[in-house]
Amino acid sequence: MAKRRKVGNLMALALLALLRPGVPMHPYQMANVLRRTGKERDMKIKWGSLYTVIQNLERHGLIEATGSDRAGRRPERTLYAITEPGRAELTDWMRELVAAPEPEFPRLEAALSVIGVLPPDEVAELLAQRLRRLDAEIDTEARALDGMRAEVPRVFLIEAEYALAMRRAEAEWVRSLQREIAEGTLPGVAEWRAYHETGGYPPEWTQLLEETR
Numbered sequence: 001m002a003k004r005r006k007v008g009n010l011m012a013l014a015l016l017a018l019l020r021p022g023v024p025m026h027p028y029q030m031a032n033v034l035r036r037t038g039k040e041r042d043m044k045i046k047w048g049s050l051y052t053v054i055q056n057l058e059r060h061g062l063i064e065a066t067g068s069d070r071a072g073r074r075p076e077r078t079l080y081a082i083t084e085p086g087r088a089e090l091t092d093w094m095r096e097l098v099a100a101p102e103p104e105f106p107r108l109e110a111a112l113s114v115i116g117v118l119p120p121d122e123v124a125e126l127l128a129q130r131l132r133r134l135d136a137e138i139d140t141e142a143r144a145l146d147g148m149r150a151e152v153p154r155v156f157l158i159e160a161e162y163a164l165a166m167r168r169a170e171a172e173w174v175r176s177l178q179r180e181i182a183e184g185t186l187p188g189v190a191e192w193r194a195y196h197e198t199g200g201y202p203p204e205w206t207q208l209l210e211e212t213r
Helices: 010-019 027-036 047-059 084-099 107-112 120-149 158-183 189-198 203-211
Strands: 063-069 077-082
Touching: 010 027, 010 047, 010 063, 010 077, 010 084, 027 047, 027 077, 047 063, 047 077, 077 084, 120 158, 120 189, 189 203
Parallel strands: none
Antiparallel strands: 063 077
């Protein structure tokens, strides 16, 4: 089971990692670095919550204000550095994230859990649409990754490799399901189709419902 973190927002993870080398930064600089390194592609980031996350990290002693700087006529900006408890929290959090699988709930998984709402032929067509989009995105991401490999060491691209591998795995699974529905070989698809054609539960489904009473 995942630990309850004092600051559990994944932006906090990114900020602690950013400050770990020991160079103090002000919030505007942190946001710029996160944007330039494409962190919003790797985790869900709400930029409007940046200052709230920084305040929470400071309140819990994971970072601390170390001074301020001024550039030109801009207002003074507070510089923050990671603390020793912050380093310990970052290390412990990273070990947990890498080693311990955690349940995730993608939107597609939620839809599949109640897919019987739609008739099978429509689902097959919708999955075909999803596949076309997935294949286009996979092609775009693969070409972009190949281009980056020529300039960037692989160690800095492994999150992009993982994302691409997950896309390909999803496409392969969706393609198989779409084909089974379209060809009528998916076990239970006949009852599914009959339900939408007649408006009544097939006997197999009725029996299942009775067993849950």
